[in-house]
Amino acid sequence: MTDADDLRRRTAELLATHPPATTQPLDFLRARFDAGLAWVHFPQGLGGLDAPRSLQAVVDAELDAADAPGNDPGRIGIGLGMAAPTILQFGTDEQKQRFLRPLWTGEEVWCQLFSEPGAGSDLASLATRAVREGESWIVDGQKVWTSSAHLARWAILIARTDPDVPKHRGISYFVCDMTDPGVEVRPLRQITGEAEFNEVFLTGVRIPDAHRLGEVGAGWKVAQTTLMNERVAIGGARTPREGGMIGVAAADWRARPELRTHDLHQRLLKLWVEAEVARLTGERLRQQLTKGQPGPEGSGMKLAFARLAQEISGWEVEFLAEDGLTYDDWTMRRPDGVDFTGREAGYRYLRAKGNSIEGGTSEVLLNIVAERVLGLPPEPRTDKDVAWKDLPR
Numbered sequence: 001m002t003d004a005d006d007l008r009r010r011t012a013e014l015l016a017t018h019p020p021a022t023t024q025p026l027d028f029l030r031a032r033f034d035a036g037l038a039w040v041h042f043p044q045g046l047g048g049l050d051a052p053r054s055l056q057a058v059v060d061a062e063l064d065a066a067d068a069p070g071n072d073p074g075r076i077g078i079g080l081g082m083a084a085p086t087i088l089q090f091g092t093d094e095q096k097q098r099f100l101r102p103l104w105t106g107e108e109v110w111c112q113l114f115s116e117p118g119a120g121s122d123l124a125s126l127a128t129r130a131v132r133e134g135e136s137w138i139v140d141g142q143k144v145w146t147s148s149a150h151l152a153r154w155a156i157l158i159a160r161t162d163p164d165v166p167k168h169r170g171i172s173y174f175v176c177d178m179t180d181p182g183v184e185v186r187p188l189r190q191i192t193g194e195a196e197f198n199e200v201f202l203t204g205v206r207i208p209d210a211h212r213l214g215e216v217g218a219g220w221k222v223a224q225t226t227l228m229n230e231r232v233a234i235g236g237a238r239t240p241r242e243g244g245m246i247g248v249a250a251a252d253w254r255a256r257p258e259l260r261t262h263d264l265h266q267r268l269l270k271l272w273v274e275a276e277v278a279r280l281t282g283e284r285l286r287q288q289l290t291k292g293q294p295g296p297e298g299s300g301m302k303l304a305f306a307r308l309a310q311e312i313s314g315w316e317v318e319f320l321a322e323d324g325l326t327y328d329d330w331t332m333r334r335p336d337g338v339d340f341t342g343r344e345a346g347y348r349y350l351r352a353k354g355n356s357i358e359g360g361t362s363e364v365l366l367n368i369v370a371e372r373v374l375g376l377p378p379e380p381r382t383d384k385d386v387a388w389k390d391l392p393r
Contacts, residue, residue, distance in 0.1 A: 002051035004058045010035060011062040025069035029105040038104045046100050071106045074337040078148060079103040079110035083156050086226045090213045111152035113143040113200055121361045124167045124220060130159035139205040149185045149198035150334050152178045158219045163389040170388055171219035175211040191350045193330040228298050230359050239279055245312045246275035248341050252316060264319050271312050278304045296372035299365040306355035306362055313349040320345050
């Protein structure tokens with residue numbers, strides 16, 4: 001059984017054979033993966049040691065103290081938080097060996113081809129088609145709100161493979177090569193001025209059946225694993241006390257005493273307490289994850305994250321008065337990621353508006369929490385037993 005002392009020993013060996021000061025970052029990350037210190041709870045040979053998930057903190061602390069290079073999780077978050085756990089649970093041995101190592105080292109960026117213009121909140125109504133042709137699938141359709149599609153080498157994709165059954169049962173899950181012919185990525189300019197998101201058009205894209213995850217028609221089940229992990233990744237990220245956006249707001253308050261009012265003080269105190277409650281709840285959720293896969297509780301964390309981000313950024317803009325309305329650059333850019341703490345208040349305020357949409361709309365997540373966490377009666381669903389092709393559109 002791997003314990004904390006064993007992990008410290010293994011980490012010391014890694015640092016001795018690959019000193020961070022003299023080893024190229026990519027070489028170090030590859031060696032770390034091969035040593036089983038990438039994500040210790042993964043199986044041996046796949047970046048882990050079959051150790052408890054909670055012991056990852058032991059490795060991370062040792063490597064941080066040695067100033068070892070990281071894999072830039074902000075840039076490859078979709079791969080780490082969504083693709084990797086799905087591949088681990090549903091992938092073949094060949095798929096795990098092919099995809100997990102370059103995913104973790106950051107050599108290959110991933111994106112998510114789920115949402116469509118007519119299938120966002122009701123994702124299971126998606127219309128992108130995949131038709132079997134020998135040992136391949138021919139995919140046609142359109143996806144939207146795709147983060148990092150302009151950077152991605154691979155995508156996790158769900159498409160309809162059987163229109164003659166109810167919508168949840170006719171979906172299959174694939175890994176799509178973003179460099180293949182027929183894949184077109186177009187930028188979507190946002191209210192921030194940037195094009196962090198994209199539209200992706202798929203025209204006659206040929207995906208080998210060897211890149212299918214799970215059984216044909218079982219894509220919705222596979223997608224649920226992805227979505228639950230996505231919500232944990234968005235809402236349950238580890239932060240220190242007074243970290244993240246509430247830390248920025250508190251720093252503003254301390255730095256600008258001339259702008260303080262009693263009302264703003266009371267609101268900040270309330271937001272600080274709520275942010276701390278959310279942080280501690282996220283810590284509890286991560287401890288639960290050490291015993292299994294994420295459940296619907298992650299939807300509650302993502303709900304809290306979205307609401308707090310919008311309320312805190314709104315408070316900050318109001319507190320800073322005219323300074324809160326400044327904006328550094330409206331230039332059309334295609335960034336590598338989102339920076340909620342390193343930009344000005346105006347950016348945070350505008351970007352936070354998308355938090356209640358991305359990763360599942362707040363309205364849908366409220367239903368999930370109500371039905372799957374609180375056990376309340378589900379809403380009536382008249383389309384439950386109707387073939388997808390017969391649904392009104």
